[in-house]
Amino acid sequence: MKIEPQHVVSLTYDLYSPQQDGTEALVESTSEEQPLTFLFGVGQMLPKFEENLSTLATGDSYDFRISAADGYGEFDDSAVANLPIEMFNGADLPEVGAVLPLQDNNGNHFQGVVVSIAEDSVIVDLNHPMAGQELHFKGKILNVRPATPEELSHGHAHGPDGHHHH
Missing domain, CATH: 2.40.10.330 (Thrombin, subunit H)
Known part of the structure; x- marks a missing residue:
């Protein structure tokens, strides 16, 4: 299924960040057992992250970079x-x-x-820890499904592959 707004997307990702010496360091990683699951198109994720995923479908792999300005912002000395x-x-x-x-x-x-x-x-x-850094995401789309009316009204994913209310 193709990713559309108001769909719930489960994906794995590895986030890399460039180091001074030109290599990249792994900053965060998810697994197929513990994927990132989110409601697409409601502003939970970085806009550029969603933009890069918007043409993908279940089973697709991806590999893209987001500039610091489109990620967590440039480093702000006044912050x-x-x-x-x-x-x-x-x-x-x-x-x-x-x-x-x-x-x-x-x-x-x-x-x-x-x-x-x-x-x-x-x-x-007070800068975000990733401020001023280019973000490099690699991963795979595991699942895409339409959000339920309840998920849409709450603005996030629920269920076995989503957010739980206690």
Whole structure:
């Protein structure tokens, strides 16, 4: 079956990212036992990722690259924040390299990586870990099926090959 909007797609992927020395490193990988399953065309995935898959069908393999700008954005030097040390309320200070779950004033959740710790603040990089990197996806389309009305109303995949509600 061909991938269409409002279809549920299950696929495997290997995500590679270029390294300084010209090689590529595997960043993430899924298996046929634990595929990525998502509702196509509702904005769950990167738009360019969906665009590259949009001509494919069950059983097809794919191999494509997404530029940093179309992926998680260019690295933004201004996306570095100083968190006042009081925020940690005398709790153990995070280590450099630790990933902190943060929330902005609008309640949006995001992550920051601790870059350094100063006397009165913790410096956190809010860029996505993959910011500024080209993304190279390789994989195979395992299954494509029309979404159920329930899936469409919830905006994501359900069932044995999808999202479970507890």
